[in-house]
Amino acid sequence: MTTTRTLVVVSHHRPDSRTAHVAELVAERLRAAEHEIDVLDLRSEGFDPRMTLEDEPDWTDRDKAYSVQVQQHMERILAADLLVVVFPIYWQSTPALLKGWIDRVWNYGFAYGRSDPRLAGKRVLWVGLAGATAEDPIVAPMADLLEAQLSEGIAYYCGFAKSAVAVLPDAEDQPQSVDELGNLVVGEAPAGEELASQHRAFDRRVLAAVDEFAA
Ligand SMILES: Cc1cc2nc3c(=O)[nH]c(=O)nc-3n(C[C@H](O)[C@H](O)[C@H](O)COP(=O)(O)O)c2cc1C
Structure with missing residues (x-):
């Protein structure tokens, strides 16, 4: 059995x-399933999401040498068979930190723009944590939006073989919803065993999404 190399981006x-x-x-879950894991924590590794002149694509040169930092990130993507990208959902999208990583690293000539895409055949699971509660009707259209952006707009455009978005509602202890007047209603967080049980249920949903995708 060949070992799956997985890049977990946080x-x-x-x-x-x-x-x-x-x-x-x-x-942890994928390590236990014998994956070789590389964890890329964008913030703690000091990734700057702002585009630079050095990393701006040159449409006349798909072999442009990008910055050293970006090239190092490209190497880590190339080394992986599977990517799992974990982020909080901000405005039904990714946080700026993650968006900037995609903008700078998933660059022209590397991630797209070739008839033989370098990322062809890889798989990516996007795990988005949502403050909305599971009952909130916003969750389904939000998941569709993220699927369109991340799977269709980015992963498949870059030649990935498989991409899916797992939206995890109830990421906040205090349930959030919007009332008929448009106010954000923040409820009480449960305490003690009830809260612990809520956390366990959340973690089970995370693991189910990963197991289903990685199987
Ligand atoms: C700027 C911002 C925008 C947000 N937008 C959304 C949103 O569109 N939908 C949603 O369900 N939650 C939204 N949230 C809530 C976050 O998704 C939630 O706080 C987060 O997933 C909790 O995980 P964390 O503790 O790791 O930050 C937003 C939070 C922030 C700060």
Whole structure:
């Protein structure tokens, strides 16, 4: 059996975030399934999401040498068979940190723009944590939007063989919803065993999504 090499990308500014916890859970699960894991924590590794002149594509040169930092990130993507990208959903999209990583690293001539795409055959699972509750009717259209952006607009455009988005609602302890007047309603967080049980249920959903995709 060949070992699957997996790059777990985590996009969050806080190491104690739920997002960081989910990334750890994913890495542990896949390590236990014999994957070789590389964890790329964009914030703690100091990735700057702002586009630079050096990393701006030159449409006349798909072999342009991008910055050293970007080339190092490209190498880590190339080394992986599977990517799992973990992020909090911001405005029904990715946080700027992750968007900037895609903009700078998934660059012309590397990720797209060739008839023989370098990322061809790889798989990517996008794991988005949502503050919305599971009952919120916004969740389904939000998942569709993310699927269109991340799977259709990016992964398949770059030649990936398989891409899926797992939206995880209830990422906040205090349930959030929007009332008929448009106000954000923030409920009470449960306490004690009820909260612990909610966290366990959340973690089970994370693992189910990873198991289903990676199988
Ligand atoms: C700028 C911003 C935008 C957000 N937009 C959304 C959104 O569109 N939909 C949603 O369900 N939650 C949204 N949230 C809530 C986050 O998804 C939620 O706080 C996060 O997933 C919790 O995980 P964390 O503790 O790792 O940050 C937003 C939060 C922030 C700060």
